Amino acid sequence: MTSYADTRDVVGRPAAWWGMLILIASESTLFGCFIGSYYYLRFRSATWPPHGIPEPKLVVPLILLAVLLTTVVPMRLAAKAAATGRLAATRLFLALALVVQSGYFAYEVHDFSDQLHGFDITRDAYSSIYYTLLGADHAHVLLGVLFNVWLLGKLTRGFTRYRIHATRAIALYWYAVSVLTIVVYGVLLSARA
Amino acid sequence: MTLRRLEILQWTGLLLGGLAFAAAHVVGYGITEAECNSAGLRWGISNDTWEVIALGVTAGLVVVSGLAAATVVVRTRETSYESPPPPGRVRFLAIAALAANLIFLIIIVLDALGSIVNVACRQG
Secondary structure, three states: OOHHHOOOOOOOOOHHHHHHHHHHHHHHHHHHHHHHHHHHHHHOOOOOOOOOOOOOOOHHHHHHHHHHHHOHHHHHHHHHHHHOOOHHHHHHHHHHHHHHHHHHHHHHHHHHHHHHHHOOOOOOHHHHHHHHHHHHHHHHHHHHHHHHHHHHHHHOOOOOHHHHHHHHHHHHHHHHHHHHHHHHHHHHHHHHO | OOHHHHHHHHHHHHHHHHHHHHHHHHHHHHHHHHHHOOHHHHOOOOHHHHHHHHHHHHHHHHHHHHHHHHHHHHHOOOOOOOOOOOHHHHHHHHHHHHHHHHHHHHHHHHHHHHHHHOOOOOOO
16 A cells, blocks of 8 residues: 555545535535526416426436436445555446446436427526526536546556545545435426425 | 634635625525515615625625635745645635635625616516
């Protein structure tokens, strides 16, 4: 085990972790504004969704959500493997998570495009906030996928303290994206109530 | 200055500005809602006066927050932000707080000016 992988003598989390936490906080604020807008519009509408727009689907989004949530496990295992200097295990868990995350994102892009054919984003306030909220969530999943691709590329050249900290920070990002997706899906599916 | 005091200043610098903006934004929204709805019409609420007061108080808090962060940055100039925690983390977050407080100050001014210049109660 290389010396830079052993962080047990260090007091506190690395700066990269804190930096990622700040990013998560700012993005959460953005989504807070979106969700506030969603309910502001909803409480001023007699019918929600408006007539002519179908209620959000239930089964497929929940299955996809479950698929995305399963990637929390390999990301957590990758962060732990990185903290203990196990390079091969870190790469394996990251690659496993990346495959599932990429598949999730690809399907969501297809589904998003499909829905746009059913009702356009400019149709009314509901469609505007619906696609904005859903699109923003998918954009954050894409960002996470790009993080993983970058990290796997870096790890082909082995560990450094920077890359180990980056693994922990990116795992934190994925925990936050998972929670965010739960919240976003909950908000959008609340239209069925 | 002890590390403990530097940590307190660092967290103050990082969080005070953001919290002040959030509070002012929510209060400003509430003032507008109160002024523009039927019950509030009899209360004589002046949106502009309240916004100016909120701007002064919030901007002052953001300046205090920025000064706290600046103090930490100056006091930790011998340390790199890439150093192990806690000194490295303290410097890193203080630098982030400097940038954040500048942004929050701009947001607060624009928020208040937008509310003051715009007509508060009209159909959207």
